[in-house]
Amino acid sequence: MDRKNLGDTAPRLPIGVLSRRTGCNIETIRYYEKVGLLPAPARSDGGHRLYGHGHFMRLGFVRRARELGFTLDEIRALLQLAEDRDRPCAEAREVAVVHLEDVRTKIADLQAMEAVLAETVVRCADGQTPECPLLETLFGSFDPSAGK
Amino acid sequence: MDRKNLGDTAPRLPIGVLSRRTGCNIETIRYYEKVGLLPAPARSDGGHRLYGHGHFMRLGFVRRARELGFTLDEIRALLQLAEDRDRPCAEAREVAVVHLEDVRTKIADLQAMEAVLAETVVRCADGQTPECPLLETLFGSFDPSAGK
DNA sequence: ATAGGATCTGTAGTGGCTACAGATACAAGA
DNA sequence: TCTTGTATCTGTAGCCACTACAGATCCTAT
Numbered sequence: 001m002d003r004k005n006l007g008d009t010a011p012r013l014p015i016g017v018l019s020r021r022t023g024c025n026i027e028t029i030r031y032y033e034k035v036g037l038l039p040a041p042a043r044s045d046g047g048h049r050l051y052g053h054g055h056f057m058r059l060g061f062v063r064r065a066r067e068l069g070f071t072l073d074e075i076r077a078l079l080q081l082a083e084d085r086d087r088p089c090a091e092a093r094e095v096a097v098v099h100l101e102d103v104r105t106k107i108a109d110l111q112a113m114e115a116v117l118a119e120t121v122v123r124c125a126d127g128q129t130p131e132c133p134l135l136e137t138l139f140g141s142f143d144p145s146a147g148k
Numbered sequence: 149m150d151r152k153n154l155g156d157t158a159p160r161l162p163i164g165v166l167s168r169r170t171g172c173n174i175e176t177i178r179y180y181e182k183v184g185l186l187p188a189p190a191r192s193d194g195g196h197r198l199y200g201h202g203h204f205m206r207l208g209f210v211r212r213a214r215e216l217g218f219t220l221d222e223i224r225a226l227l228q229l230a231e232d233r234d235r236p237c238a239e240a241r242e243v244a245v246v247h248l249e250d251v252r253t254k255i256a257d258l259q260a261m262e263a264v265l266a267e268t269v270v271r272c273a274d275g276q277t278p279e280c281p282l283l284e285t286l287f288g289s290f291d292p293s294a295g296k
Numbered sequence: 297a298t299a300g301g302a303t304c305t306g307t308a309g310t311g312g313c314t315a316c317a318g319a320t321a322c323a324a325g326a
Numbered sequence: 327t328c329t330t331g332t333a334t335c336t337g338t339a340g341c342c343a344c345t346a347c348a349g350a351t352c353c354t355a356t
Contacts, residue, residue, distance in 0.1 A: 014322095016333065026334085027314060035312090046321045048334060061286045068286075069261045072312070082283050089280035093272035096282050100265040103258055110255045113217045117248040124241035132237035134244050135230050138209045138216075162353095164302065174303085175345060183343090194352045196303055220343070 012042060012050035022059045029059065037062060037072055037079075070099055160190055160198035170207045177207065185210060185220055185227075218247055 019026045032038045038058060041049045058079070065075045074095055081088035081095075116137075123133035167174045180186045186206060190198045206227070213223045222243055229236035229243075264285075271281035 014334075025314075028312085030335090031313065044321080046334090047336095048321065057287065060288050064286050064288065066312090067261075068264055069258070078283065078286065082280075082287075088283065089272050092280055092282045093269060096265055096269050096272070100262065100269060103262050103265060107255060107258045107262065110217070110251055110258065113215075114248065114251050114255065116216060117244055117251060121241060121244050121248060124237050124244070132230075132240050134240045135226065135236065138212045138226065139205065139230075140208050140212065162303075173345075176343085178304090179344065192352080194303085195305095196352065214343090 012052050015049045015051065018051045018056065018059060021056065022063055024059055024063055032059070032062060032072075035072065037076060068099075069103055070095075074099060160200050163197045163199065166199045166204060166207065169204065170211055172207055172211055180207070180210060180220075183220065185224060216247075217251055218243075222247060 015026050015029055018024070019029060024032075029038065033040055038055065041051045041055055044050055061079065062075055065078065070078070077095055078092055081092050085091065120134045120137055163174050163177055166172070167177060172180075177186065181188055186203065189200070189203055192198055209227065210223055213226065218226070225243055226240055229240050233239065268282045268285055
């Protein structure tokens with residue numbers, strides 16, 4: 001877990017290489033540096049960013065965490081735990097549990113939407129309905145409690 | 149479907165009443181007016197907005213559509229169809245079908261995340277693992293293809 | 297008349313990017 | 327060495343759908 005030493009002896013590479021290897025947009029990399037998620041890298045004499053192995057590892061972490069839907073603040077916390085703690089697993093797990101519940105809530109919300117939409121689309125398609133079921137639904141025509 | 153006549157004879161009510169009856173934040177109502185989703189209402193002599201029945205109907209539509217996840221532009225299009233077309237159902241249905249596919253994609257993405265997260269959380273919890281499975285996953289330790 | 301709540305306009309911010317524009321650096325080929 | 331094309335820089339602004347003030351004015355009940 002010795003991942004905080006970014007100053008290793010591997011060759012340092014420009015941002016375009018980091019971008020292509022990690023699948024992360026150049027502008028996003030600069031954004032992550034701006035918001036403190038990535039440390040500022042060394043620079044060439046001309047001012048170009050030069051990234052070492054540690055940056056590749058760290059950005060890989062960030063991207064995988066983003067793909068799992070963690071917010072940048074959650075990722076920040078996870079990286080901090082990885083750096084500072086001998087046994088970070090309990091705390092890291094807590095971050096993941098909270099996020100997992102959020103993901104499950106979002107799934108449930110979307111599934112509720114999907115159910116209404118799917119039903120409405122079917123009713124729009126059957127061609128037997130004199131008015132448009134979707135628009136009637138949205139205008140609240142089928143809900144007697146609408147209006148107060 | 150005669151919903152474009154907002155100048156009816158019912159009493160006109162201030163924004164706070166519209167907000168409470170529709171569950172839509174006052175500032176959101178003003179935002180919707182700014183972006184053209186709601187027409188500008190009549191005003192009192194002192195400049196306060198006064199909303200009639202048509203606005204209540206229209207904002208109800210917008211809120212229900214938002215709850216179903218439609219974007220503001222999709223809602224704009226649906227309202228236009230409702231106003232302009234004798235038979236808007238085919239086009240409205242097309243808007244809903246595109247949106248339904250988007251919702252299903254989001255559900256699938258979230259379910260993929262949920263699967264990875266749930267597995268990782270379980271492995272973090274079992275206490276048999278020497279290192280933290282979540283952090284190892286994010287650092288890419290269990291993926292031999294990581295690095296290029 | 298007064299006071300408290302409602303409302304106004306304008307501005308800025310949220311999260312996570314993304315897209316320029318104008319200027320400079322870098323590398324390859326002639 | 328020079329030229330040219332590509333890569334990179336910084337700064338600014340925008341996207342989407344809101345949300346939150348701040349200072350000023352309006353409105354209504356006492």
